[in-house]
Structures are given as structure tokens and as C-alpha cells.
Amino acid sequence: MSVMMRLTLNSSAEEQLQKQAETHRLQLTQKMSKPFKKLIDVSSGDIQSTGMKPITFVRQVLAGCLCPDLLLSDTLPHDVQLRVQKLLEHCDGGSVGAYAESSGMAYVQRTVAKYISARDGGLSSNPAHIFITSGSLRAITVVLKLLAQSGGSFQTGVMVPVPLPNALPHVLERVGSLPLFYCLREEAGWSIEREELHRAIQASKDHCCPRAIYISNPSNPTGHVQSRESIKDVIRFAAQNNLFLLVDEVYQDTVFGLGSEFVSYKKVLAEMGPPYSNTVQLASVHSLSNGIMGECGLRAGYMELVNVDESVMLFAEALLCGDISTPITGQIALDVMADPPRPGNQSYFLYKQEMESRLNTLKCNVHRSTEFFNSLPDFHCPPVQSGIFIYPHLKFSPAALTYAQGLGVEAGLWYCERLLQEEGVCVGVNRCVGEAVTHNSPPGSCWHLRLCVLMPPDALEEVLCHLQAFHCRFLSKL
Amino acid sequence: MSVMMRLTLNSSAEEQLQKQAETHRLQLTQKMSKPFKKLIDVSSGDIQSTGMKPITFVRQVLAGCLCPDLLLSDTLPHDVQLRVQKLLEHCDGGSVGAYAESSGMAYVQRTVAKYISARDGGLSSNPAHIFITSGSLRAITVVLKLLAQSGGSFQTGVMVPVPLPNALPHVLERVGSLPLFYCLREEAGWSIEREELHRAIQASKDHCCPRAIYISNPSNPTGHVQSRESIKDVIRFAAQNNLFLLVDEVYQDTVFGLGSEFVSYKKVLAEMGPPYSNTVQLASVHSLSNGIMGECGLRAGYMELVNVDESVMLFAEALLCGDISTPITGQIALDVMADPPRPGNQSYFLYKQEMESRLNTLKCNVHRSTEFFNSLPDFHCPPVQSGIFIYPHLKFSPAALTYAQGLGVEAGLWYCERLLQEEGVCVGVNRCVGEAVTHNSPPGSCWHLRLCVLMPPDALEEVLCHLQAFHCRFLSKL
Structure with a gap:
């Protein structure tokens, strides 16, 4: 089976699971009897x-912008009030109910810059x-x-990694582009390898025109963070092959691995100097949805x-314009993300506390769930450096594999x-591809689960409890 | 010049104007000297x-949903608090920061139904x-x-009217469909005429497959409201020609013409009984952006x-899913639009007052601006029954037309x-097509302006003052 076919399979396996999860959720609201009381979906990054509670400052600014009457009393902190006034000054008609430019509010563009x-x-x-x-996927599209x-x-x-978001x-x-898969090496901590990039592009050249390479860094779902050297390698590769x-x-704010650091592609590109810095075309996306x-x-x-050429940017604007302008509420939240309270502001302490507590929860949860999976038979979970997923x-043992084959189903799915059926927990699932599989294991025996672990610690314990109970039952019945 | 070519021209004329307006706006922020102090764009329905001030209840509910801490005090009215609680119960994790189903929050779907x-x-x-x-255009797409x-x-x-939104x-x-234009008759108050529909579809049959007819009712930009009989005519036409x-x-809530009433296509379709009521496929769209x-x-x-077939609806869901889920803030506002405060609720009086005042402003402004245009030489403005535009x-006089032709430009543009250059007022503009033009006037002499008039009365007076000054200068210089 080719890498591409397997990926199609994985994608539809995920969809099948999602559909089943939705059915369970609906049936729960209809009071149908189930072995579980609620459905917990940890497959997506919807924290x-x-x-997870929202960051107070973001929500206060939004409430003030939507309902400026709140500024008449001292319901909202002083710095929230000032931010609201500033933002409304830059909305047409002083209201978040008016349209903005197709490429976004000029004020928010400046804040982001x-x-x-x-x-x-x-x-x-x-x-x-x-x-x-309206989100990173829209930008990528x-x-x-x-x-x-x-x-x-x-x-x-378009070159895309395996595994991929x-x-x-x-x-x-949807855009009619052909994915050209390059495999990330699990044995090397999911790093991007130059030889594999070359193999992938060579393999594609007779049937399509490679025009771009997509990189997820910090990586979703593996949590790998690229080093400066690795980024340089990729930039050189893109330049050699004339790739965008x-x-x-999007996970740039959730790097926590010891010795890991987020460095942007843009920065490394600039550091490399000409001809790279003034020729390699780059789009970097970030979003309010993902990460912290x-x-x-x-x-x-x-x-x-x-x-990127000015003329191409005009096209980008036309595409965005032809579609849907980003909701002003979202743009305002983006402004806060890019320009949070500073030392001395009334909201600074609470904001700092909330963000630190969130990052701390993330680190503890990653550690806890990594240890948990490493304690379960048949599971192996290497340390993660970033992001909100573990992977x-x-x-599967030969017995489990034989059992699944007997049922005519893929073991991981x-x-x-x-x-999902027994415990009400929905996780993401990917079949492994690459060296580890082909050399050491029978086909179809190696899989990865994908779990978002940024949640309150007691919610995580509940998930782990379900996983433990299920896995023990699963093993005992083989 | 064919109707289609003219429309392309109109569309690009609008775009040129919009671009110029944006440039003027930018230059004003850069303190560049202009004959006007601010730019007033009345070409779109962005009230x-x-x-125009937003409806208080909508904004209070949104503020409460975004910042549930506001419910801890009595900052927000009691019925707002109850609505916030109800809506948050139906958000995943009790937060507007979570994703919703691709076809929308089930609770909001029920409210709309x-x-x-x-x-x-x-x-x-x-x-x-x-x-x-995320808007009516997205639904139509x-x-x-x-x-x-x-x-x-x-x-x-796809059959579309002339003039059209x-x-x-x-x-x-964008979707690659061919527009098949049917002309609305200005002399008959912009009504849809059966003969014209037949002419338009016959003319198209050798070069495309007509699959749908798009209707704007109440009409944007003409303000015409279809009678029950006219709707029946269109439904019969759609049935005969197997059109969707x-x-x-979207302007169903802004019908104010004496004797005019909004009746939905869905209702008329049901009243007609089989075979129409159980075969004719219909999509009706409404939005938070337009109208009241x-x-x-x-x-x-x-x-x-x-x-519409269940299988087709699954496709619709997939298309929506593949794209962008509607912002939860927008969905919440939609819930309020579909289920406003009722008699007895604390917010009812203010809500009713705001809505009545808004409709009243609209009626007065339509009346005022219609009279205004009828008082200007070369303009004619028939009464409008609905919507927020006048048209x-x-x-143009032969002298004006000759002058414009000398400059090599279209007179209306x-x-x-x-x-725009002299007064800072941006209006919509369409070249006339249809009977009136071909029979009585030289080509290029008849145009329509499109102005949104739902704004505070003093803002309208400001616009009219600019228009008056400009038009007098325009005439005097010929």
C-alpha cells in the first residue's frame, strides 16, 4: 500500500470516528443508555x-467592545476600558458591527506586525x-x-509531512493540489531529514509540478521543535527546488521542552542573508484557535x-475579499493575543498568572500522560517538546492483529x-508509515493515537482513567 | 453591447469606485489635504x-456570553442573564471559545426553525x-x-435578475456558473415578468444547462416586494424548467411600503400544494448583516x-465543514434575532423601542431621500417598498453625455x-439595461445610483447636502 493510500485511509478513519462520536453525543442528549455518561473528545485542539477557561483580559476587551455601555461604570478594569476605546476608534462607525477591510482591520495588522x-x-x-x-486553515487555503x-x-x-495535521x-x-509526502523520522524524534526531502521530490517529478513545501513547526501532532540548523536545511532545500x-x-507559544526554543522561519531566513533572504517566498501562519x-x-x-510579489498579494487580497471577512470579534481577540497587558497595567498580574498557570498545566499534563502511556503494555510515548498533543x-501484539484481521478491520481503527463505544473517549488515530514499520513489524501493527492534553488536571485524570480501564479490558480479552 | 458585458462593466465600475474610496480613506488618515473631511460610503448596506447604533439586547447577550463574570453582578438585565446561561449550556465546555458543529449550533438551528x-x-x-x-453570501455560494x-x-x-445585488x-x-440575466421592468415597479423569464431561459439553452433561478425578494437594490401571485408565477416557472x-x-424584516407584505417563498410553495409543494427545491437565505x-x-x-435530498444536504454539510465554521458570537446574535425579548421580559420595552425607532428612521429617510432626488434635475426616484436602499x-443630458464621451469615460462612472473626489461620498452605480434605455434614450445615458439610507437622520442630511452641492456644480459646468 502506498504512503498516499494509507493516508487517505487514516483521514477517513478519523472521519468515521468523528461521525460515530457525533452520533454518541446526539444519543446522549436523547437520553439513550450508554456505558458512559458523557462524551470526551480529545482528538482536536479545542481546549x-x-x-480550559478563557483568558480574562481577552474576554473583557471583547465584552467592552460589544457593549460599550459597560465603560460607563467601573465594571471593567481601566486598561480594558482604554483598549476598548482604542479598538473602537479603529472600527468603522466606532462599532464592531461594521465591516472591515478584506485583509483585516489596519489597526490589527499593525499590532500583529x-x-x-x-x-x-x-x-x-x-x-x-x-x-x-478566519483561522490558520483559511490562510493556508x-x-x-x-x-x-x-x-x-x-x-x-505540495510537499507535506507524515504525520501531518x-x-x-x-x-x-479542495484546492486540487497533489500531496507529496515526506516522512518524519520517529526514531530521530520526528525530525525533518534532508535525504527524505530529496527522495520525496525526486519521486514526484514525473507526474506533477512541486511548487510548495508545507512545514508544521512546532510540529502538529508530533510536538517536535526544529533547530535553527534544521530550518536552514529546509530553506536551502526550498531555494534549490524553487518551492514556496x-x-x-501556530504552536509557537507552547514550546516547553528543555533546551527547545521556537525560532521563526522568517528570522532564520533573514539571518541566512542573500540570495536566500531576498528570494525564498514564505508564508507564516498563526492563529487564535491553536496553542495557548x-x-x-x-x-x-x-x-x-x-x-511575495505585490501582484500576488493583490490576488491574495482578492481571494480573501471574495470570501468572508474575518469576524471583528475574532480580530479584536487577535489584537489582544499580539499585544497583551504589560507590566504596570491593571490587568497584567492576572493575565500573567493565567498564562503561566496554563503553560504549567500543559507541561504537567504532558509529563503525566507521557508517563501514563509508557506504563501501559504495547504503548510507547517519547517525550514531547511543544504543542498541546501527545502522540x-x-x-499491537500478533494476537490483537490476528483478531482484528479476523473481523476484517484495521487494528488501530x-x-x-x-x-469510543465503551468509554466515550474520542482520540485521533494514525497508522504508522516509515522505517520503523517496514523493518521491524508486520503491516498494520503500528499506530499512533493523538490526544490533546491541555485541559484541567482532573479532566485529564478522568480521560486517563477511561483509557486505563479500556486498555486492560482490551488486553485481557485477547 | 450585450447585457452580460454591461454587467461586467458595472461590476468593475463599482470596484473601481470602491478602490478609489479606500485610497481616499487612507489618504485622510495620513492627513492629506482633500476637499472633504471624511469619507462617507453609502454604497453598501453596512449601517x-x-x-446606526446596535440593538442593545443583542450586544448585552454577547457581552455576557463572552464574559460570564458579568453575571455575578446585576450589570446585565435579568432576561439577558437567563439567555446567556441558556446559550452557554449549549456551547461545548460552556464556552463560546469552543468549536460548534459545521452546520451550526443545534440550539440555534432549533431557534431559527x-x-x-x-x-x-x-x-x-x-x-x-x-x-x-457566516453570512448569506456564504450560504448562496x-x-x-x-x-x-x-x-x-x-x-x-443560474438565472439572475438585472439589476442584481x-x-x-x-x-x-467563483463557482464557475454562467449568469443568465432576466431583466426586471423599472416601468412596472421592478416586478419580475413571466415573459422575460421565458425569454431568458430560451436564449440560454444552447450554450449551458440552466439549473437554478436566483431571486432577491424583497429586492436588493430595487426595494420591490413580490406579491403572492408573482411568487406563484416564479415557482411554476421553476417547476416547469426544473430549476432550483x-x-x-435578507430584507424580509424591512418591508414598509403601504399595502406591501413579505410572504416567504416557502409559505407560498406550501400553499400551492402538490406537485409543487413536494418537488420544487428551495433554499431561502437570511442574515444578521442585512436589514434591520x-x-x-x-x-x-x-x-x-x-x-432537498438528504444526500445533497450531507454534501452541503461537508462543504460548510470543509470551510469555516461560523463564529459562535455571530451564531449567538442570530439566536437573538430569531428569538428577541418578549412582552413581560425586562428588556422587551427597550428592544421594541429600538426596533420601532429604527424602522421609523428607515421610513422617514426613504421618504426624505426619494423626495430629494425627485427635486434634482435629471433624477427620478420612484417610491420604494422595502429594504434599506434607494435606487x-x-x-444624463446630451451635453453631459457628449462631455463624458469626449473624456472617453462612461457617464455614470x-x-x-x-x-467621490469632490465631496467624499461613495455611492453604488449601475448602468441601466432593458426597455427604457433601448426605446427612449441614447446608449449610456441612463444610470442608477444605489444609496443605503438607513442611518441617523442628521447623517442623511449631510449626505444629501453633499449630493445637492455636487449635482448643482455638475450641471452648471456643462
Whole structure:
């Protein structure tokens, strides 16, 4: 089975699970009897659905912008009031109910540019090259559409990692681009390897025109953080092969691994100097939904374009314009993400406390769940450096594999379906591809589960409790 | 010049104006000297940008949902608090920061279904057939994509009126459907005429496959409201020609013409009985942006599908899912639009007062601006029955026409560009097509301006003052 076929399979396995989860959820609301009382979905990065509280300052600013009458009393802190006034000054008609420019509110573009510049040690960022979108996927779609439109007679190929973020295959399908898979090496901590990039692009050249490479760094779902050297390697590879660099950096604020550090592709590109720094085309995306903010329901993100032609940017604007302008509420939350309270502001202490507590919860939960999986037979979970997922490896025993084959189902999917049916826990699932599988294990025996672990610690314990009970039953019945 | 070419021209004329308006706006922020102090854009239906205040209850509910701590004091009225609690109960994790189902929050779907049912005199509405989208254009795009995908080898044709809502040509272009224009008759108050529908579909049959008819009722931009009989005519026409009825009913809450009444296509379809009522496929769209709510920045609308196959609805869901889920803030505002405060509720009086005052302002402004245009030489503005636009007819004198031709520009565009440059007022503009032009006037002499007039009365006076000054200067210089 080719890598591509397996991935199609994985994607549809995930969809099957999601559909089953939705059915269970509906049946629970209809009071249908189940072995569990509630459905817990840890397959996506939707942290507020599993109980994480929003950051107070974000919500206070939004409440003030929506209901400026709140500024007439001292219900909201002083710095919230000032921020609300500032933001409303930059809304048409002084209201969040008016439309904004298709590429986003100019004020928010400037805030984001300042944030990027500060993050990258003072490297300049042009607000006109920042596009506010309703989420990172939307930004990625716009770039891929631009590339597909500018292609010749060959189909546009886009290099994507394996494993990859679970929503990505759909985006590629929708824009009509061909995914060209490059495998990340689990044995090397999921790093990107130069030889594998070369293999993947060579293998594709007779049937499509490779035009872009998609990178997820910090990586979803593996949690790997690229080193500066690794980023340089990828940039050189992109330059050699004339590829557009599409970099998903939505987990840039959730790097916690000892010795790991987030460095942006943009910064490394600038450091490399010409010809790289002034020729390699780059789009970097970030969002409000992912990582530490976790405001999925507000729908906002941004992308910054580097070394991209002005005319192409006009097309990007037209694509965004033709579609849906980002909700102003989301843009306001993005402004707060990019420009949080500072020392001396009334809200600073609470904001700092909430963010530190959140990062601390994340670290503890990653540690706790990594240890948990390493204590379960057949599971192996290496340490994670970043992100909000863990990605444990599950190697089915010959007995389990034979059993699943007897039922005519894929072992990993069968495991997760039963976990969902019996315990009400929905996890993500991917079949392993790459060296480890082909050399050491029978086909179909190696899988990964994907679990978002950024949730209140007691909620995590509940999930682990279900997993433990299920896995023990699973093993005992073989 | 064919109707289609002219429309393309109109659409790009609008775009040119919009771009110029944006440039002026930017230059004003850069303190560049202009003959005007601010730019007033009345070309779109963005009523909050020109100073209309939002409805208090909507904003209070949103503030409470975003910042539930506000419920700890009595800052918000009691019924707002109850609504907030109810809505948050139906958000995953009790937070508006979590994702919702791709077709919308089930709770909001139910609220909308109840609203539709009450509007249509008790006719049933199935929540599963309601799709919450980020605006009416998004809903229309989804339907058109579905139709285009299900087409055969011929290109999908979609019948659209002339004049038509200014954003529609782009949507058709994006989904790759061919617009088949049917002209509305200005002399008959912009009604839809059976003979014209037949002419338009016959003319198209050799080069495309007509699959849908788009209707705007109450009509944007003409303000015409269809009678029950006229709706029946269109339904019969759709049935005869096996067309999907795509009905844009976003101005259903802003009908004010004496003797005019909004009746939904769905209701008339049901009244007609079989075979119409159980075969004609219908999508009706409504939104938070248009009409009386005017919450453009919150991005939400809905569509209801009638007589549409379950399998097609699954596709619709997949299309919505693949794209962007509607922001939860917008969905909450939609819930309030569909289920406003009732008599006895603490917020009822204020809500009623605000809505009545808004409708009253609209009626007065329509009356005032209609009289105004009828008092200007070369303008003619028939009474309007609904909507938030007026659509005055401007017939250029031979002298003006000769002057414009000498400059090599279209007279209407030239007029509007000068209005923008000299007074800072941006209006919509359409070249007339149809009988009136071909029979009585030289080509290029008849145009319509499109102005949104739902704004505070003093803001309207300011606009009219600019228009008056400009038009007098314009005439005097010929």
C-alpha cells in the first residue's frame, strides 16, 4: 500500500470516528443508555470544550467592545476600558458591527506586525504583508489556491509531512493540489531529514509540478521543535527546488521542552542573508484557535507573506475579499493575543498568572500522560517538546492483529472505535508509515493515537482513567 | 453591447469606485489635504459604519456570553442573564471559545426553525434543514457549488435578475456558473415578468444547462416586494424548467411600503400544494448583516433547504465543514434575532423601542431621500417598498453625455468618481439595461445610483447636502 493510500485511509478513519462520536453525543442528549455518561473528545485542539477557561483580559476587551455601555461604570478594569476605546476608534462607525477591510482591520495588522517584529528580535515586519483570516486553515487555503492558479499544465504538488495535521488533506483536496509526502523520522524524534526531502521530490517529478513545501513547526501532532540548523536545511532545500515555504507556526507559544526554543522561519531566513533572504517566498501562519489562547469559536488568525510579489498579494487580497471577512470579534481577540497587558497595567498580574498557570498545566499534563502511556503494555510515548498533543505509539501484539484481521478491520481503527463505544473517549488515530514499520513489524501493527492534553488536571485524570480501564479490558480479552 | 458585458462593466465600475474610496480613506488618515473631511460610503448596506447604533439586547447577550463574570453582578438585565446561561449550556465546555458543529449550533438551528415556523403561520420547519453560515453570501455560494458539482458536461447556468445585488457576480464567477440575466421592468415597479423569464431561459439553452433561478425578494437594490401571485408565477416557472429556487430573503424584516407584505417563498410553495409543494427545491437565505439588525461584523446568517435530498444536504454539510465554521458570537446574535425579548421580559420595552425607532428612521429617510432626488434635475426616484436602499434613476443630458464621451469615460462612472473626489461620498452605480434605455434614450445615458439610507437622520442630511452641492456644480459646468 502506498504512503498516499494509507493516508487517505487514516483521514477517513478519523472521519468515521468523528461521525460515530457525533452520533454518541446526539444519543446522549436523547437520553439513550450508554456505558458512559458523557462524551470526551480529545482528538482536536479545542481546549475550551474540555474545560480550559478563557483568558480574562481577552474576554473583557471583547465584552467592552460589544457593549460599550459597560465603560460607563467601573465594571471593567481601566486598561480594558482604554483598549476598548482604542479598538473602537479603529472600527468603522466606532462599532464592531461594521465591516472591515478584506485583509483585516489596519489597526490589527499593525499590532500583529509589531508583535512579529518583537518576537524576531527587531526584524522589520510590514503591516501590509499581514493578512487577517478566519483561522490558520483559511490562510493556508488561500496560499495553496494562489499556487494552484499560477501553475502550468502539470498539477501543483505540495510537499507535506507524515504525520501531518489532520485537517490538511482536506484542504489539499479542495484546492486540487497533489500531496507529496515526506516522512518524519520517529526514531530521530520526528525530525525533518534532508535525504527524505530529496527522495520525496525526486519521486514526484514525473507526474506533477512541486511548487510548495508545507512545514508544521512546532510540529502538529508530533510536538517536535526544529533547530535553527534544521530550518536552514529546509530553506536551502526550498531555494534549490524553487518551492514556496508554507510554514504553520501556530504552536509557537507552547514550546516547553528543555533546551527547545521556537525560532521563526522568517528570522532564520533573514539571518541566512542573500540570495536566500531576498528570494525564498514564505508564508507564516498563526492563529487564535491553536496553542495557548485556544479561542477556536472566535475564528481568527493571520498570515505574513515574505518575498511575495505585490501582484500576488493583490490576488491574495482578492481571494480573501471574495470570501468572508474575518469576524471583528475574532480580530479584536487577535489584537489582544499580539499585544497583551504589560507590566504596570491593571490587568497584567492576572493575565500573567493565567498564562503561566496554563503553560504549567500543559507541561504537567504532558509529563503525566507521557508517563501514563509508557506504563501501559504495547504503548510507547517519547517525550514531547511543544504543542498541546501527545502522540503515543501503539504496537499491537500478533494476537490483537490476528483478531482484528479476523473481523476484517484495521487494528488501530478497531481499537479507537471500541474505546469510543465503551468509554466515550474520542482520540485521533494514525497508522504508522516509515522505517520503523517496514523493518521491524508486520503491516498494520503500528499506530499512533493523538490526544490533546491541555485541559484541567482532573479532566485529564478522568480521560486517563477511561483509557486505563479500556486498555486492560482490551488486553485481557485477547 | 450585450447585457452580460454591461454587467461586467458595472461590476468593475463599482470596484473601481470602491478602490478609489479606500485610497481616499487612507489618504485622510495620513492627513492629506482633500476637499472633504471624511469619507462617507453609502454604497453598501453596512449601517453601523454610518452611525446606526446596535440593538442593545443583542450586544448585552454577547457581552455576557463572552464574559460570564458579568453575571455575578446585576450589570446585565435579568432576561439577558437567563439567555446567556441558556446559550452557554449549549456551547461545548460552556464556552463560546469552543468549536460548534459545521452546520451550526443545534440550539440555534432549533431557534431559527421556530422563528421560521412562527413567521410562516405555523408551517413546520425542520432544524436539521437549517444551515448556519457566516453570512448569506456564504450560504448562496454553498448552494451554487452543490449545483455546479452535480451538473453534466454543459456549464451550469443560474438565472439572475438585472439589476442584481452587487456582490452576486463575483460569487457566480467563483463557482464557475454562467449568469443568465432576466431583466426586471423599472416601468412596472421592478416586478419580475413571466415573459422575460421565458425569454431568458430560451436564449440560454444552447450554450449551458440552466439549473437554478436566483431571486432577491424583497429586492436588493430595487426595494420591490413580490406579491403572492408573482411568487406563484416564479415557482411554476421553476417547476416547469426544473430549476432550483435560490431565494435571498435578507430584507424580509424591512418591508414598509403601504399595502406591501413579505410572504416567504416557502409559505407560498406550501400553499400551492402538490406537485409543487413536494418537488420544487428551495433554499431561502437570511442574515444578521442585512436589514434591520445590521450586524455585518459578526458574520452570521442561515439558509433553510426545502425538498432537498438528504444526500445533497450531507454534501452541503461537508462543504460548510470543509470551510469555516461560523463564529459562535455571530451564531449567538442570530439566536437573538430569531428569538428577541418578549412582552413581560425586562428588556422587551427597550428592544421594541429600538426596533420601532429604527424602522421609523428607515421610513422617514426613504421618504426624505426619494423626495430629494425627485427635486434634482435629471433624477427620478420612484417610491420604494422595502429594504434599506434607494435606487434613483439618473438620465444624463446630451451635453453631459457628449462631455463624458469626449473624456472617453462612461457617464455614470464619471459622475460617481467626481462625486467621490469632490465631496467624499461613495455611492453604488449601475448602468441601466432593458426597455427604457433601448426605446427612449441614447446608449449610456441612463444610470442608477444605489444609496443605503438607513442611518441617523442628521447623517442623511449631510449626505444629501453633499449630493445637492455636487449635482448643482455638475450641471452648471456643462
